[in-house]
Amino acid sequence: MTDYRRVFLLILIMAAAALIVGGGALAVLYQGGLERDRVRLFDLVHSNARLLEALATFDQRYSSYPQGAQAGSIQQFINAHREFHRRGLGDSGEITMARRDGDAIVFLMRHRHAEIDLREPIPWSSPLAEPMRRALSGRSGTMIGIDYVGDRVVAAYHWVPVLGVGLVAKVDVTEIRRRFFNDALTIALIAFATTAAAAALFYRVSEPIVRGLRESEARFRQLFENMGSGAAVFAAVDGGRDFVFRDLNHSGEAIARIRRDEVIGQRVTTLFPGVREVGLLTIMERVWRTGTAERLPAHFYQDDRVAGWRDNVVYRLPTGEVVVLFDDVTERKVAEEALAESEKRFRSTFENAAVGIAHVGIDGRWLRVNDRLCAIVGYSRQELLTRTFQDITHPDDLASDLERFALLMGGEIRTYAMDKRYFHKDGHIVWVQLTTALQRDEQGQPLYCISIVEDIGQRKRAETEMRRLYRAIEQSPASIVMTDVAGNIIYVNPRFCEVTGYGRDEALGQNPRILQSGNTDRAIYEQLWATISRGEVWNGELLNRKKNGELYWELASIAPVKDDGNGVIGFVAVKEDITERRATEAQLRQAQKMQAIGQLTGGIAHDFNNLLTIIIGNLQLLGEGIGNQAPHAGRIADAMWAAQRGGELTHRLLAFARRQPLKPTRASLNIVARGLTDLLRRTLGAAITVRENLAADLPEVLIDTGEMERALVNLAINARDAMGQGGTLTLETDIVELDEDYTRAFADVAPGRYAMLAVSDTGSGMPADMLAHIFEPFFTTKPVGAGSGLGLSMVYGFVKQSGGHISVYSEVGRGTTFKLFFPVVGVEASATPAEAEPAGAISPFRGDGLVALVVEDEEKLRTIASGILADLGFRVLEAESGDEALRHAAREPRLDLLFTDLELPGGMPGSEVAVAMRRRFSEVKVLRTTGYSPRQAAAGDIPLLAKPYTRHDLIQRVAALFR
Amino acid sequence: MADKRLLICDDEPAVGRLLRAVAEPLGYDVLITTGGAELQSRIDGFAPTLIMLDMVMPDLDGNEIIGWLARRGTSARLIVMSGYHTDYADHAKVLAEYKGLGPVMTLQKPIDIALLRSVLTQP
Missing domain, CATH: 3.40.50.2300 (Response regulator)
Structure with a gap:
């Protein structure tokens, strides 16, 4: 609208200018015309004055005019003007002539205004006829003044001194004006028409421009208002040190949370005090000065009213105004930060993961690896990146890895995991668990693999260890039962099943009391539970019942199983079926009892023998003293008989206590050894294994087998004492040839064939300095009172007396071997029968089911x-x-x-x-x-x-x- | 028949008295001790030519006394007596002779007086 108003204004201005120019021109024209009339009138009056003077001068000399020459001249002049007075002067123009007659002005000639009677002179002092008064005052010139009628005229006046008249030529101003007005009217009409035409033309020409401008304005306004970024237009104030708002768009309003009408004309530093701090104000000033656009990258803006991330672009308009574009990038920034954080986190995860992570190209090349992976395989990152996984994979694992790799590439599987081996840089094998997934691009083409590599060496070793332990437990000769805290069986080993007859499936989940036979005192179970509940180990023997009802004895060690925190998580029982052993023990107890009885009877016999010694001795002395004196001799004889009966009884007691000594006979060492093996097995205890390794066709020797047995027992007891932790006792026989080389070293032995019996133990052994003395009587390595120190002496003596030889080999920590050599006797059939079957042969009777x-x-x-x-x-x-x-x-x-x-x-x-x-x-x-x-x-x-x-x-x- | 001194060592005093009853008529000076310790303390003062030693006694075993005698040396003859198994005395005899105490004689209890007399009258 304003643009159109402007256009009209422009048209008006143009019209006014035309008017002023036209008016000015008319005024100049008017003044010019007036001046020309004045000059013409003056020329006219001047020329008429000259003419009159010339006429007067002539008449003075030659005139015979009756009323005088002067009068004649005047008359002539008047006559002359009667004819042409109007020529060139227009309608109101005339030439007048007057004379001063006292105080009056008397007109002698005039051509107009005949209606006015001018016989009455015009008083000098009258304001009328001003030009004539000036002429009659002797002056010549031009003026605009009042004529004799009172009209305003342009007049030229001239004094003609010869005749004493004044001449005035005059035209009415009105006529001049009328004449000019007509011209002006014409000009005005023309000017108006022209101006109107020009205005119309101007409008026609300017209208599209204006419309274009308006559209452009509207377009840019819309653009400005609707642009996504906030935009503010500023004008610099204080020499660029501050800026005031000129404009603000919608987005700007939204971002800055302020309305346009609130900001227009306001200083930016007032409304947004934070601009100084973030540096925007400086940038605005610089841009304002230099005109070079600048950007203030994302930064955090905050004042009392608004806060957020902003991104500014500042540029200068050609007008010198500064535009600040600003975006609220808070969301983007937060998202960026989140992304950056996320990326950082993922990178950190990758780099610092406790497992090896790698990106592996589809050719197997390591693309990216983390430190952990490098540590696992021992290569530096650079070294690894020049290698492929194939390079460091154990050949035995490569095929299966590649196979899965191919499946992965082919899309048949999404991931795969396997335990495999890498070669560490230093050559040793590293067990890892590999988990691989494939990353594809948007087109689905394989990009690279993401591999997780976990060092499972520890686990593998633990697994091996576990397997070993498991095998040991599975194959343990002892029954092993594990329960949870509530006592439910969670594990039994095969030996358990073997012993009890319960299958593993039957036992699992049961309480071990399924084994209770009802024969064990309740108090024992209570004590058992009290012990293991205290966290201690219970050891004891239990009479339990197998699945088939059979009773059996178990030697059980039951212990709580604790976790790292010392909390009880279950119980483990290690049990041994000792039914056999208990039977053996019972036999052993019997044997011990017999031994005790033997000792007892031996002791009794000793005491009896002492007593009988006294009784019999004294009876003998008494008998000697009394002689055959009756009845005393008979009584003494009776007492003697009784005492000797007592002696026989004690002798029998002794015979029971100890076998009678035997004389040397032909005997086989094999038979002696075999006969003793059972005894030794029982006597030496379960910890010691007794083995025999007897030579076939061993020749007989001449020995006192009783002494031989005693010697063997002696050696075996020594061996047992040397094997405190258990071991193996070996009885071995062989036939050996002792040659002269050997016998020369031992002065007391003759060369020849010998039957050898060796007794070897796996015990503590003896040092050489001890070996040198062991056969000496009273030499003992046992604690005081534990041995007589005579055992080996007796063995030695026995062997020597039998014409044999004894040698000993011993090594500390390995064991000791005694070898007893007896000379072989001539080959003759021996009457020595088979060994006696031990008592208690198994009866065929069975009580099954009873x-x-x-x-x-x-x-x-x-x-x-x-x-x-x-x-x-x-x-x-x-x-x-x-x-x-x-x-x-x-x-x-x-x-x-x-x-x-x-x-x-x-x-x-x-x-x-x-x-x-x-x-x-x-x-x-x-x-x-x-x-x-x-x-x-x-x-x-x-x-x-x-x-x-x-x-x-x-x-x-x-x-x-x-x- | 000078210098026949019999030292008896038996924990049963009645045995000692019986032995004395047999030995003194044969010309022996007899000293009875009832244990190893007493023997050890009195042997020097008595200087026996013959020692009769019971093998089983409460304080010192016959073997120990033999060992002790062997270590300090003695010229006395030794007769070991045992109510136990004959081996016991036999072992002691072997031991004593090995130690250089021989000759050693053994007597099995109950002791026959006649046998004892013949032993005591041996030179």
Whole structure:
């Protein structure tokens, strides 16, 4: 709108200019015309004055005009003008002539205004006829003044002194004006028309420009308003030290949270105090000065009102205004920071991961590797990047790796994981777990693989270790049971299954009490639990029951299993089936008992012998003193007989205690050794293995086999003492030839064939300085009182007396070997029969499926009897009293054998128990036992087994009952 | 028949008295001790020509006494007696002779008086 107004204004201005120019021109024209009239009038009056003067002058000389020459001249002049007075002067022009007549002006000639009577002179002082007054005042010139009529005229006046008249030529101003007005009107009309035409033309020409401008303006305005960036236009103030807002677009309003009308004219530093701090103000000033656009990259702007990340571009408009474009990049910045953070995190993850990470090209080349991977394979990053994974892969793993790699490339699998081996740079093998995934580009083409490489050397070793431990446990000769804290079985080894008859599946999840036989005292279980609950190890023997009901003895070590924090996470039981051993132990106990009895009887015999020595000796002395004096001699003889009977008894006691010494006979060392092996096995204990390695066709030697046995036992006992931690004792026989080279070194031995018996142990051995003395009597390495120091001396003496030779080899920490050499005797058939079968040969009787009840108050005896019967196949119940036996009977549907002690605690003797059982189970077989002499306990035909009974005794008696 | 001094060492005094009853009529000076310690303390004052030694005694074993005698040396003859197994005395005899104490005689309890007399009358 304003543009159009401007256009109109311009047109008006143009018109006004035309008017002014036209008016000016008219005024100049008017003044010019007036001046020309003035000059013309003056020329006219001047020329008329000259003419009159000339006429007057002539008339003065020649005129005969009646009224005088002057009058004539005037008349002539007047006449002359009658004809031409209007010529060249226009309608109102005239020439007048007057004379001063006193105080009046008398017109002599005039051509106009005849209506006015001018006979009356015009007073001099009148304002009228001003030009004539000036002429009559003797002056000549031009003027605009009032004429005699009172019209305003342009007049030229001239004094004609010769005639004393004045001449005035005049034209009415009105006429001049009228004449000019007509001209001006014409000009104005023309000017107006021209101006109007020009204005119209101007508008036509300017209108498209204006419209273009307006469109452009609108376009740029829209652009400005709608641009995404905030835009503010500033004008510099204070010499560029501050700026005021000129404009602000919509986005600017939104970003700056302020309305346009609030900012226009305001200083930027007032509204946005932060611009100085972020440096924007400086940039604006610089841009304002230099005109070079600048950018202020993303920065954080903050003031009391707004805060956020901003990005500014500043440039200068041609107007000198400064434009600041600003974007709120907070979101982008936050996103960028998040991205940067994310990238950093991922990079950090890659670089600092505790596992090896690599990007591997599709050709297998390492593209990017992290430090951990370098550490795993021992290569530096540079070294690794020039290699491929194939280069460092163990050849045995390469094929399967490549195969999976190909599947991965082919898209058939997305990832793969495998345990494989790399070669460390120094050559050793590194076990790793490799997990590989493929990265594809947008077109799906394989880019590179992402591989995670984990060092599993430790794990592998742990696995190996675990496997080893597992194998050891699996193959352990001891039963191993593990339970959780609640006591549920979580593991059993095969030996357990073998011993108990329970399959692994049957045992898992069960409580170990499935093994309880009911024969173990409740207090033992309580003590067991109390012990392991305290975190300690329980050791003990348990009589348990197999799946088939068979009872068996276990030596159990039960311990809590603790985690790192010392918390109990379960229990482990290591158990050994000691049923056999207990039987052996029972035999050994028997043997020990016999030995004890032997010692006892030996001791008794000694004391008796002392007493008998005194008795017999004194009786002999008495007998010597009395002679044949009756009846004393007879009495002494009787006493003597009795004492000698006592002596015989003690002799028998001694014979029981120790075998009688034997004389040298032809014997085979093999038979002696074989005969002793069983004894040694039993005597030396389970920790020592006894092996025999006997030569075939060993020639016989001449020895006292009793002494030989004693010597062997002696050596074996020494060997046992040297093998405190267990070991192997080997009895070996061989035939050897001792040649002269050998015998020369030992002065006391003759060359020849010898049968050799060697006793070797794997014990502690002896140093050389000790070896030199071991055969000396009283030399002992044992603690004081533990040995007599005579053992080896006796062996030595025996061998020497037998014409043999003894040698010893020993090495500290390895063991000792004694070799006993006896000279071979001539080959003659020996009458030595086969070795005696040990007592207790296995009876063919079996009690499988039968139920036995053992009633015995002494626990050890009860256990022995139960064990023996269980070995026969009986299912064995135990009772320590008659009452308990009755309780068992009440529960059991059948009973086949009652083995009861006659003397029982609790007031119910074994005989009553037997009666009660017979009532309940009519078919039950009863075997009684007693510690008293059988004669005392004899009662009817009920079988009675005297204590102490042997395994053999019991088995035979039981077998007899069932036969 | 000078210088026949019999030192008896037996923990049973009655045995000692019996031996004395047999030995003194044969001309022996007899000293009875009832243990190894007593023997050790009294042997020098008595200087026996014959020692009868029981093998099994509460304080010192016969073998120990033999060892002791062997170490300090003695010219006395030695008769070892045992109520135990004959080996016991036999071993002691072997030991004593090995140690240079021989000749050593053994007597098995109960001791026969006649046998004892014949031993005591041996030169």
